[in-house]
Amino acid sequence: xxxxxxxxxxxxxxxxxxxxxxxxxxxxxxxxxxxxxxxxxxxxxxxxxxxxxxxxxxxxxxxxxxxxxxxxxxxxxxxxxxxxxxxxxxxxxxxxxxxxxxxxxxxxxxxxxxxxxxxxxxxxxxxxxxxxxxxxxxxxxxxxxxxxxxxxxxxxxxxxxxxxxxxxxxxxxxxxxxxxxxxxxxxxxxxxxxxxxxxxxxxxxxxxxxxxxxxxxxxxxxxxxxxxxxxxxxxxxxxxxxxxxxxxxxxxxxxxxxxxxxxxxxxxxxxxxxxxxxxxxxxxxxxxxxxxxxxxxxxxxxxxxxxxxxxxxxxxxxxxxxxxxxxxxxxxxxxxxxxxxxxxxxxxxxxxxxxxxxxxxxxxxxxxxxxxxxxxxxxxxxxxxxxxxxxxxxxxxxxxxxxxxxxxxxxxxxxxxxxxxxxxxxxxxxxxxxxxxxxxxxxxxxxxxxxxxxxxxxxxxxxxxxxxxxxxxxxxxxxxxxxxxxxxxxxxxxxxxxxxxxxxxxxxxxxxxxxxxxxxxxxxxxxxxxxxxxxxxxxxxxxxxxxxxxxxxxxxxxxxxxxxxxxxxxxxxxxxxxxxxxxxxxxxxxxxxxxxxxxxxxxxxxxxxxxxxxxxxxxxxxxxxxxxxxxxxxxxxxxxxxxxxxxxxxxxxxxxxxxxxxxxxxxxxxxxxxxxxxxxxxxxxxxxxxxxxxxxxxxxxxxxxxxxxxxxxxxxxx
Amino acid sequence: xxxxxxxxxxxxxxxxxxxxxxxxxxxxxxxxxxxxxxxxxxxxxxxxxxxxxxxxxxxxxxxxxxxxxxxxxxxxxxxxxxxxxxxxxxxxxxxxxxxxxxxxxxxxxxxxxxxxxxxxxxxxxxxxxxxxxxxxxxxxxxxxxxxxxxxxxxxxxxxxxxxx
Numbered sequence: 001x002x003x004x005x006x007x008x009x010x011x012x013x014x015x016x017x018x019x020x021x022x023x024x025x026x027x028x029x030x031x032x033x034x035x036x037x038x039x040x041x042x043x044x045x046x047x048x049x050x051x052x053x054x055x056x057x058x059x060x061x062x063x064x065x066x067x068x069x070x071x072x073x074x075x076x077x078x079x080x081x082x083x084x085x086x087x088x089x090x091x092x093x094x095x096x097x098x099x100x101x102x103x104x105x106x107x108x109x110x111x112x113x114x115x116x117x118x119x120x121x122x123x124x125x126x127x128x129x130x131x132x133x134x135x136x137x138x139x140x141x142x143x144x145x146x147x148x149x150x151x152x153x154x155x156x157x158x159x160x161x162x163x164x165x166x167x168x169x170x171x172x173x174x175x176x177x178x179x180x181x182x183x184x185x186x187x188x189x190x191x192x193x194x195x196x197x198x199x200x201x202x203x204x205x206x207x208x209x210x211x212x213x214x215x216x217x218x219x220x221x222x223x224x225x226x227x228x229x230x231x232x233x234x235x236x237x238x239x240x241x242x243x244x245x246x247x248x249x250x251x252x253x254x255x256x257x258x259x260x261x262x263x264x265x266x267x268x269x270x271x272x273x274x275x276x277x278x279x280x281x282x283x284x285x286x287x288x289x290x291x292x293x294x295x296x297x298x299x300x301x302x303x304x305x306x307x308x309x310x311x312x313x314x315x316x317x318x319x320x321x322x323x324x325x326x327x328x329x330x331x332x333x334x335x336x337x338x339x340x341x342x343x344x345x346x347x348x349x350x351x352x353x354x355x356x357x358x359x360x361x362x363x364x365x366x367x368x369x370x371x372x373x374x375x376x377x378x379x380x381x382x383x384x385x386x387x388x389x390x391x392x393x394x395x396x397x398x399x400x401x402x403x404x405x406x407x408x409x410x411x412x413x414x415x416x417x418x419x420x421x422x423x424x425x426x427x428x429x430x431x432x433x434x435x436x437x438x439x440x441x442x443x444x445x446x447x448x449x450x451x452x453x454x455x456x457x458x459x460x461x462x463x464x465x466x467x468x469x470x471x472x473x474x475x476x477x478x479x480x481x482x483x484x485x486x487x488x489x490x491x492x493x494x495x496x497x498x499x500x501x502x503x504x505x506x507x508x509x510x511x512x513x514x515x516x517x518x519x520x521x522x523x524x525x526x527x528x529x530x531x532x533x534x535x536x537x538x539x540x541x542x543x544x545x546x547x548x549x550x551x552x553x554x555x556x557x558x559x560x561x562x563x564x565x566x567x568x569x570x571x572x573x574x575x576x577x578x579x580x581x582x583x584x585x586x587x588x589x590x591x592x593x594x595x596x597x598x599x600x601x602x603x604x605x606x607x608x609x610x611x612x613x614x615x616x617x618x619x620x621x622x623x624x625x626x627x628x629x630x631x632x633x634x635x636x637x638x639x640x641x642x643x644x645x646x647x648x649x650x651x652x653x654x655x656x657x658x659x660x661x662x663x664x665x666x667x668x669x670x671x672x673x674x675x676x677x678x679x680x681x682x683x684x685x686x687x688x689x690x691x692x693x694x695x696x697x698x699x700x701x702x703x704x705x706x707x708x709x710x711x712x713x714x715x716x717x718x
Numbered sequence: 719x720x721x722x723x724x725x726x727x728x729x730x731x732x733x734x735x736x737x738x739x740x741x742x743x744x745x746x747x748x749x750x751x752x753x754x755x756x757x758x759x760x761x762x763x764x765x766x767x768x769x770x771x772x773x774x775x776x777x778x779x780x781x782x783x784x785x786x787x788x789x790x791x792x793x794x795x796x797x798x799x800x801x802x803x804x805x806x807x808x809x810x811x812x813x814x815x816x817x818x819x820x821x822x823x824x825x826x827x828x829x830x831x832x833x834x835x836x837x838x839x840x841x842x843x844x845x846x847x848x849x850x851x852x853x854x855x856x857x858x859x860x861x862x863x864x865x866x867x868x869x870x871x872x873x874x875x876x877x878x879x880x881x882x
Contacts, residue, residue: 072815072852202811209816210804212751212791216817219750227745252734270745271754272737344755344763344817344851393753393817394851427756624811628854632814635853658760658849667842669855 045108050138050182052104053131054083060159060171062087063095067105067124068115069365070098071395072632073687074625075120076205079128081622085196086132086189088156089170096204101367101387112368116400116516118589118685121621125683126188133186135177142176143168191619191680200624205391217363217390218424220350225420226255228413229274229429231281232263235651236434237290237511240264240283247280257281258416262405265413271424290511291651298439298648299335301508306333306443306460310504311480313461314490322456322500326447329456330535334444334528335712336463337645339437340661341517345393346430349410352420353378358385362407363392365400369471373404374411396636397516401435402470405513428656436646437517438464442489442528452540453550454494457501459528461486464514465507481505484516488525488588488692493555494533512648518636519691522588526692527699527713530584534700535709544583544700545571557616558585560677561594564614568675569596578602579609582701584693590684591617592677593630597670597697601705604717608638608670608698613690615674618681626686627674633690634672639664641695643714720780724749725793735781740764742780743790751791751820755849762848765821766790772828772844791820794827803827806865814852822848826862835866 055063064083070076080094099105105113108123136156143161144151146168154163159170191198208214233239243264245257253273258265266277323329350361351374358378364370367387375382392399399406410423425433440463447456465482467473476483481490486505495501517523537547545566552558562585566572571581578600585594598610615630643662647654655661699710708717720731724747731746738757743749743766752775755763759774766775767789795801800808803826813819822845829836829844836844841862850858 072813074814202808203813205816206808206811206813209813209819210807210823211800212749212820214816215750216753218754219744221748221750270733270737271741272734342851344753344761344815344849346754391817392815394815396851424754427758628811628814628857631856632853635855636851638853657758658756659758663761663849663851664853665846665849666855666858667846669853669859672856 047130047134047182047184047186048127049104050131050134052099053128054135056135056170056174056177058171058174060093060169061095062089062093062170063097065097065099067099067107067113068120069363069389069392069395070205071115071363071365071392071399073120073629074203074622077201077203078121078622078625079124080204081196081201082124082128083132085194086129087136088158090159091196093159094204098389101371101385106368114368114400115365115395116397118591118687118689122590122618122683122685125621129188130186133188134182137183137186138177138180139170139173141180142173146176197621198619198623201622202624214391216345216393217348217350217361218345218393220361220390220422222350222352222420225350225422226267226269226417227271227274228265228267228417228421228423229278229426230260230263230265230409230413230423231278231283232429232433233285233287235287235290235293236513238285238287241286243281243283245281247282248277251277251280256417258413260409260412260416262409262412265416265423267413267417267419267421274424275426287651288511293510293512293648293651295337295647295649299441302439302441302462303333305462305506305508306441308506310460310506313481313486313503313505314495315502316495317500319456319458319500319502323447325449326455327450328539329445329447330532330539331445332532332535332709332711334442334524334531336440336524336527337647337713338439338512339517339523339640339644340431340646341394341396341398341435342431342661342663343392343394343396343398346427347398347406347425347433348423349406350420350422351410351414353411353414356380356384358411359388360385360407360410361388361390363390363395363399364407365392365395365397366402366404369402370404370407373408377408377411378415396518397520398435401515402472427658431656431661432653434513435515436512437523438466438514440524442524444528444532446532446536448536448539452536452542454498454536455500457495457498459489459502460504460506461489462506462508463524464510464512466514466516466520468507468509480507482507484520486525487521488586489521489529492525492529493558493587494529494551496554497551518633519588519688522586522688522692523640526584526586526588527696530586530693530696531699531709531711534582534696534703538703543572548583548585552585557592557681558587561585561592561614561616564675564677565594565596565612568614568673569598569612571596580701580704582697582699582704584696584700586689586692588689588692590682591615591686591689593689593693595634595693595697597694597701599698599701599705601702601717606642606698606702606715606717607668610671611694611697612673613675614677615686615689616677616679616681617686617689618679618683620676620679621683623676626676629686630674630690631672633688634694635664635669637691637694638670638698641698641713641715645714721784722780722788723786724788725790733780735779737780738776739766739778739780739783739788740775743775749790749792753817753820755818755821761818762825763818763821765824765848767824767828770828770831772825791824794824801827802868803830803861803865806861806868810857810861810864812854812857812861814854818848818850822850822858826858826865829862830866836862
């Protein structure tokens with residue numbers, strides 16, 4: 001553990017047994033269920049090697065290595081909190097680094113090194129605490145030996161081991177502790193004894209991020225490095241037929257023009273030269289069938305599909321008899337466009353290829369996949385590819401591509417150019433680059449009895465599968481159902497109260513690449529479910545809160561957040577003139593969130609003034625982080641609710657930048673309150689669960705304001 | 719040759735005069751705290767001060783910045799110190815991914831230089847050009863007010879020192 005004699009990354013990589021991509025997801029189970037099962041096995045897992053996660057320097061510094069990527073979600077702070085609670089160091093001694101890509105850091109539930117699914121904190125809850133506890137025991141053992149006392153007489157205190165009058169700082173014990181054998185088992189602190197966990201804790205990455213020192217992928221600079229821009233096909237699936245590079249090569253600063261599988265790369269000494277060079281390229285494209293894609297035609301196809309039987313995602317009772325017994329039937333289509341993640345830092349990757357090795361600098365959520373995919377191109381073993389994870393200028397799922405297309409393209413360019421290369425995506429490249437949240441259609445038909453209670457629920461969901469065609473398909477698609485397409489609908493608590501129901505899924509294939517986008521299935525299922533329930537409440541002449549309470553009476557955690565949000569928002573109390581409330585509640589990533597939105601509508605313009613949210617995420621590690629993440633999820637979802645839309649014409653994406661793909665800005669920011677339900681349940685995620693409820697909460701408030709049901713996103717009154 | 723004054727230092731650079739200032743700062747001067755976000759002055763990640771005013775360096779040709787005083791996030795405070803806005807950002811725990819924050823901070827610092835006690839409307843007007851995809855706006859607003867309060871206290875302290 002000492003900085004000098006301790007853990008050496010190269011040595012570690014040498015002695016490791018090589019990279020194994022061990023997907024441990026149980027086939028056929030919804031990802032969430034599989035995750036819960038895997039997480040429950042954690043207790044049976046051998047204790048981690050503290051040397052892989054922790055270095056204690058002679059200066060007393062405690063460096064925590066992160067198995068996950070910091071992309072804004074705050075694990076740069078949360079994972080060290082887990083270590084520090086058990087280790088007993090002083091919080092000011094903590095330093096943080098991203099871990100290299102290596103088997104020691106594979107996700108405890110997913111079996112590959114990655115960041116996603118709002119899992120980083122709760123799947124590391126045991127491992128990082130164990131690391132801290134193991135290191136503490138080794139430091140105590142070293143001190144006890146030196147003092148010739150029983151270890152049981154020793155305790156740790158803010159970076160010191162103490163026994164009676166004797167005190168030694170961790171830094172002075174680190175070298176000796178390194179030689180101790182880690183104990184076979186450790187006892188973790190009881191929650192009532194926590195001094196760090198559960199307390200609002202400020203971020204550790206602030207100083208470098210407010211001074212501009214923080215290094216993102218785009219900031220990487222290597223000796224002799226060139227910058228490349230790639231001209232990619234203007235439509236999905238298009239290929240280069242032929243190209244002429246003379247004019248591009250004539251641009252001052254352009255060093256090379258090389259063809260790669262994804263297009264034609266212009267390699268230059270600077271970004272601007274690469275951009276001018278790319279503009280000067282003359283390329284003939286073989287566009288292929290992707291050039292036929294238009295949004296209107298896709299919508300027609302989706303509507304036609306929704307009329308047919310698909311794969312059955314959920315089924316109970318007898319729909320026909322349910323509808324026959326219904327006093328009234330409501331029907332509604334909800335439609336959702338393709339969305340770009342639009343991370344503030346556009347895609348980029350820097351690659352240096354050496355002799356029998358390759359180094360990659362990038363902000364990635366998928367180290368193991370990137371390592372494997374890069375190695376395949378170069379004929380290397382995965383462990384010969386070294387990944388340097390930088391800070392991520394936003395992730396939201398975009399930097400977790402099963403194809404590693406950003407990384408593999410950069411490897412191809414560096415290989416063809418024969419120099420270290422940083423491939424930069426312009427904003428327009430990023431917006432046109434695919435890997436979108438899929439377009440979706442939900443068609444609902446619901447029969448209610450004379451009291452307005454649903455007795456038959458039929459739902460067809462149409463949209464591309466995110467995992468189809470990827471290495472995840474065999475694991476995550478079962479009987480034609482991609483669990484990420486129907487999560488939040490097929491497992492909805494509402495359906496459990498409805499005796500007759502069926503959900504059909506259609507997963508059309510398309511050249512348009514799609515990907516997980518913050519909260520994944522919840523981005524559309526929560527809207528369909530929560531808007532339909534609101535419509536049912538209105539049809540029954542009941543208050544939307546009271547109606548939900550009735551349907552969710554057996555779901556205590558849903559009820560808990562619903563009641564807390566309603567109480568804090570003053571549900572049912574008078575509002576200033578022109579203000580109206582809407583409500584939604586949704587569980588995702590094992591956390592429960594309810595949101596009450598307060599809106600006004602003036603000249604068809606929707607303005608969200610206030611959002612009151614309540615979250616039950618089980619045991620809360622860092623309340624400050626939870627609040628920030630729920631706020632963040634709400635703003636992300638609000639941008640999708642009010643603005644987000646990519647459309648296609650002749651295969652071309654019609655939006656390109658923040659001028660035509662707008663974002664919520666500070667002048668449109670609602671006042672957001674986040675109320676955390678005290679809980680001793682197992683922790684859930686918080687990075688994503690704030691997103692799903694906001695769009696339905698706003699749409700339901702717009703209905704209250706205008707009596708108009710807006711069933712398509714983004715919400716438009718005119 | 720292009721002559722630039724950045725963070726108080728003079729530079730003579732052999733670059734294409736049409737190059738956006740942003741890329742000269744990042745690639746030729748190694749000042750990577752100023753970020754590329756959109757390239758069309760729609761997100762504010764590239765915000766720097768030119769003669770004291772917040773400006774989008776992604777659309778300003780480097781030639782247009784000659785003879786002017788350019789300040790980047792690296793030069794906002796003297797070396798080893800932090801500007802009141804940066805300290806407020808830490809105290810309010812503003813950052814998430816952090817990519818937009820140098821631009822936000824530069825915009826906020828320019829606002830406070832012009833209006834030491836900004837209203838919410840002033841903050842909206844001055845910072846609505848800066849996109850934060852993580853949605854940290856609520857804490858940004860609080861941090862600007864906090865920085866304004868801190869600046870006010872510093873001014874009062876300086877005044878009372880002068881008096882005594």
